Structures are given as structure tokens and as C-alpha cells.
Amino acid sequence: MEEKRRILVIGTGDTKADELLFMRERIEAVGGVAVMMDVSVLGDPPYRPEHDRYAVAKAADTTIDAIIASGDENTAMTLMALGASRLARSLHDEGEIDGFIALGGSMGTDLALDVALALPLGVPKFVVSTIAYSHLVPPERIATDLMMILWAGGLYGLNSACKAVLSQASGAVVGAARAVVKPDMSRPKVGMSSLGKSCLQYMVTLKPELEKRGYEVIVFHTTGMGGRALEAIAAQKGFVAVLDFSLQELANQLTGSVVNSGTDRLENAGRQGIPQIVAPGAIDMVDFPTWQAVPSRFAERPYHAHNRLLASVTSDGATRQEIARAIGDKLAAATGPTAFILPAGGIQQWDQEGEPLYEPEALSAFVEEMRTRVPENAELHEISGHINDVAFSAKALEIFDRWVAEGIVPPGVTGRQAA
Numbered sequence: 001m002e003e004k005r006r007i008l009v010i011g012t013g014d015t016k017a018d019e020l021l022f023m024r025e026r027i028e029a030v031g032g033v034a035v036m037m038d039v040s041v042l043g044d045p046p047y048r049p050e051h052d053r054y055a056v057a058k059a060a061d062t063t064i065d066a067i068i069a070s071g072d073e074n075t076a077m078t079l080m081a082l083g084a085s086r087l088a089r090s091l092h093d094e095g096e097i098d099g100f101i102a103l104g105g106s107m108g109t110d111l112a113l114d115v116a117l118a119l120p121l122g123v124p125k126f127v128v129s130t131i132a133y134s135h136l137v138p139p140e141r142i143a144t145d146l147m148m149i150l151w152a153g154g155l156y157g158l159n160s161a162c163k164a165v166l167s168q169a170s171g172a173v174v175g176a177a178r179a180v181v182k183p184d185m186s187r188p189k190v191g192m193s194s195l196g197k198s199c200l201q202y203m204v205t206l207k208p209e210l211e212k213r214g215y216e217v218i219v220f221h222t223t224g225m226g227g228r229a230l231e232a233i234a235a236q237k238g239f240v241a242v243l244d245f246s247l248q249e250l251a252n253q254l255t256g257s258v259v260n261s262g263t264d265r266l267e268n269a270g271r272q273g274i275p276q277i278v279a280p281g282a283i284d285m286v287d288f289p290t291w292q293a294v295p296s297r298f299a300e301r302p303y304h305a306h307n308r309l310l311a312s313v314t315s316d317g318a319t320r321q322e323i324a325r326a327i328g329d330k331l332a333a334a335t336g337p338t339a340f341i342l343p344a345g346g347i348q349q350w351d352q353e354g355e356p357l358y359e360p361e362a363l364s365a366f367v368e369e370m371r372t373r374v375p376e377n378a379e380l381h382e383i384s385g386h387i388n389d390v391a392f393s394a395k396a397l398e399i400f401d402r403w404v405a406e407g408i409v410p411p412g413v414t415g416r417q418a419a
Contacts (some may be wrong), residue, residue, distance in 0.1 A: 011102060095123065127146065190243060201388045236270040266331075278327070
């Protein structure tokens with residue numbers, strides 16, 4: 001008989017007992033086990049949770065009375081979020097839970113996002129929220145493999161609409177806990193950022209070459225959440241090296257685009273001391289939703305609609321210089337080995353002569369600024385060619401192989417070692 005999956009169910013039982021008990025019933029109806037965690041502040045729920053609010057407060061190194069006396073609901077729930085995150089991670093590490101689901105409005109969602117970030121990749125994470133998919137949720141609060149569903153009809157009490165949502169979510173998290181294939185830890189992992197190969201092509205060469213060397217290469221699509229996932233895994237020291245060659249999300253964030261990965265893009269590998277090789281792929285393009293008007297500062301710039309969701313414009317030379325300065329500042333904060341490859345011949349497929357985004361003066365402005373902004377703690381490697389040229393990939397491999405030989409990057413696992 002298959003072992004039942006244990007699902008941590010988090011919510012404020014003093015105000016949402018009916019909904020939480022319904023979720024417990026649905027989890028158990030599909031063969032799961034509900035492990036209840038109550039994060040109420042002012043009152044106890046009408047059921048006995050496996051982990052009550054007093055245990056949550058204790059995990060935050062405080063007490064419920066102290067939390068109530070803290071002054072306001074934001075402070076109180078922030079403390080409860082700390083306790084819930086620590087307790088959830090402890091339960092996971094002790095093998096007590098196989099997944100988690102949380103229920104909430106903006107307050108409960110705020111807490112649930114912290115819990116999701118505390119749990120590693122491969123632990124199913126499901127948040128039922130009245131603000132799912134909202135711009136109220138910043139990119140840096142979203143865990144790598146977070147699943148969300150809109151809690152329709154979820155303001156007060158059970159109804160047929162919210163039952164439909166809660167039952168789907170309950171079944172989904174149990175199914176995910178049964179079906180999940182957790183990350184294989186037999187080979188060291190290298191994170192790489194890129195866009196589709198019509199724009200950036202180096203991964204076509206680099207991925208198989210690094211795999212031959214015994215590494216698992218994980219490529220992230222830098223359209224906002226891809227870079228967020230790379231940063232989240234780097235923050236948990238999930239890579240032995242990062243090849244961060246597509247920084248378009250950083251450019252998006254600096255220019256006010258919602259298609260970004262948060263303010264800490266290009267920071268977590270450096271903060272954790274992970275060796276990183278960086279290049280400025282596609283920093284000349286700024287994304288925005290196709291269904292919105294072109295931002296006024298880019299109204300006269302070259303424009304391209306990729307589809308009905310995503311469109312791009314190019315930035316001018318002054319903006320690219322601003323981006324160069326930001327890249328330099330982030331590299332300067334790195335605590336680990338850092339190298340920067342500067343392809344003076346171009347940084348994405350369509351900026352070459354004869355292509356629609358060819359703007360040599362703006363590219364030169366970036367290149368000249370970038371030369372002066374690479375900090376002393378980073379190696380600067382300039383090549384005359386384009387980022388999609390073989391010379392770029394060869395330079396990246398040359399640096400990587402040297403770092404392996406010097407013991408900066410651990411060796412890969414090949415042949416029988418990987419068995």
C-alpha cells in the first residue's frame with residue numbers, strides 16, 4: 001500500500017475554521033493526511049491543531065502574549081510568519097511533512113509566501129489566496145515551485161464557489177506530493193540564464209559541454225519568473241556555479257517594467273559566495289505587456305510584439321550606461337569568484353548589422369561604460385565578437401575549466417561516479 005502523504009495545512013483557525021476543516025476533509029478523502037498548523041493571533045480555533053499558535057510563537061522565539069502586545073496586525077503576523085516558516089522547515093527536515101498548503105487573504109498570503117520560501121525545491125507548495133496572480137505579490141516573495149489558485153468567493157464562510165476551489169487545491173497538493181520527482185543530487189548543478197535560442201544561443205553549445213564534464217545544467221528563461229527561480233535557488237546555495245548571461249530582467253527592473261525578477265537580480269550568487277561568470281545578454285531590450293500602451297519614455301524607440309502578452313522596445317545609449325553602472329555595483333558586492341565577459345560585437349541576435357535592432361552607437365555607449373564599471377574583485381574578459389559567436393562560449397568554458405582546475409568550482413561527476 002502506498003504511504004499516505006502528509007500535508008501541512010496552514011491558516012487562521014479562529015476566523016477560517018470552516019474552510020480549513022473542509023480542506024482537511026478533502027485531503028483525507030483523496031488519501032492524504034492533514035497536519036494542521038494554526039497561525040491565529042487573538043483566539044484559538046474550534047479544533048485541536050497538531051501545531052497550535054503557541055508553538056508557532058515559540059518557534060519565533062517569542063510568545064503569543066508578546067505578539068499580541070507588539071502593537072499592530074502587520075507586526076503580529078510578521079512574527080507569526082517567522083515562527084510558521086521555522087516550524088515548517090523543521091517539520092520538513094525531520095521528515096514529518098511531504099507538502100504544504102495555506103489559505104488566506106492578503107494577511108494569510110503574506111505569511112504563506114514566507115513559509116513557501118523556507119521550504120526547498122521539490123516540496124509541493126500550494127497557496128489558496130484572494131490575491132493570487134496580483135501585482136501586490138512582488139517577484140522576490142515567490143518560491144521557485146510555488147503553485148497558487150485564486151480563492152474565489154473566499155471572503156466569509158463556505159459556499160459552492162469556494163468549495164470548488166478549495167477541493168481542487170486540496171486534491172492538487174496531495175497529487176503533487178505523490179507525483180513529485182525531487183531534484184537529483186548526484187551531480188553538481190550549474191545555473192544558467194538565457195532567452196529563447198532565436199535571441200541567445202550560447203546554451204546550445206555550453207549545456208552539452210558542461211554535461212560532458214559531469215555537471216547538471218539548469219537553464220532559466222529570463223522573462224521575469226525564470227530569473228526569480230535562479231535567484232531563489234542561488235540564495236539556498238543550490239548551485240556550484242552560475243553562468244548568468246541574460247540580464248534582461250535587471251534592465252527591466254531598472255526601467256520600471258513589471259517583467260522583472262525583483263530588486264535582488266544578479267545578487268544572490270555573489271552574496272552566497274557562489275562562483276559566477278556574468279555577461280550582459282539582452283540588456284538593451286525592455287519588456288512590457290503587449291496589452292498596455294508603450295511606456296512614454298520609450299514611445300519613439302524600436303518596438304516588437306512577441307505575442308499578445310509580451311512586447312519589447314530597445315533602450316537608448318544613456319539608459320544602457322545606467323544599466324552598466326547597476327551591473328558593476330552588483331558585481332562589486334559579490335563575495336565569491338566573479339568574472340565578466342564583455343562581447344563588444346553585440347549582446348543579442350537582433351542587434352547585429354542588417355537586423356532590426358542594430359544600433360551601434362547605443363551598443364558602443366554600453367560597452368565603453370561597462371569597461372570602466374567592472375569592479376576590482378571581478379575578472380574582465382572582453383571579446384571582439386558577438387555573444388552568440390563560438391568565441392563567447394569558448395571564453396566561458398575557458399574560465400570555467402580554469403576555476404575547476406584551481407579548485408574554485410568542484411569537479412563534475414562522470415561515468416561510474418554518477419551511477
